[in-house]
Amino acid sequence: MRKWPGSPPPEEMEHDRGHHSLRRRREPAGFWDRGRLLRDEAFAAFRNEDLFTSLARRAWARGYTELLERSNREDVQKSPDIMKALAFRPGERVADIGAGTGYFTFQVADAVGSAGSVAALDIAPEMLEYLDLRVKARKAANVTVRRVAPDDPQLAPARVDTVLMIDAIHYVRDRTAYARKLLAALAPGGRMVIIDYRPKPMSERPWGPPPGQQFPREQMDREMEAAGFRVLRSYDFLPEQFFVIYVPRQ
């Protein structure tokens, strides 16, 4: 039988007569020591910091994926209504920035069809790996998956018809500087769609951006105006998020 550090092997247990509990005997000195655990063979694999980090990231990615794909997300997300409002045209070129699990990516890919394209961009390798698997499983030939820098979507000038950022721009530190890069990426007649959470305490909404990353719609408008955008249209049907379409000011 395998010896697992942290619990004594069965031959080292005995019944405490009179009480129906198990008691340890013949414990080597320092058995419960952290030092002993760290030297133990069975822990060898976990002493590697890189491995630990990658395991921790995988655990994070799994939880994040489950949150994004939760079965009741539509109660607040209402993606059919969003898709209807955005009325993507066949042939449209879309950049889905902060694509995550592709919750919107594949709906948009279906809407723009084989003549269109969706660039699914993200900073997290685990999300990109997940997206890549979904692209292959769906044989979605019009979707490309790419890792980008946190402060730069690395898009070619004037090649995108719609920039889509759903629950993603709150991660960006300097949103105005970022939006200037998005402005340069837009083709003539292009638009930028931003959907993000209205501010709310975590006690009332235990998901979404933490308080330090929340901001009101008015602040968003000011930041986008400073980058050279104006509001084309906004919608109020989402219970938790603002939904704004911006276009270049001239």
Ligand SMILES: C[S@@+](CC[C@H](N)C(=O)[O-])C[C@H]1O[C@@H](n2cnc3c(N)ncnc32)[C@H](O)[C@@H]1O
């Ligand atoms: C809350 S998820 C939203 C995913 C997807 N848009 C959706 O609605 O399901 C935010 C995603 O943005 C990504 N992200 C965070 N900062 C980013 C940045 N600066 N550029 C691109 N993606 C980013 C995260 O890795 C994550 O996958």
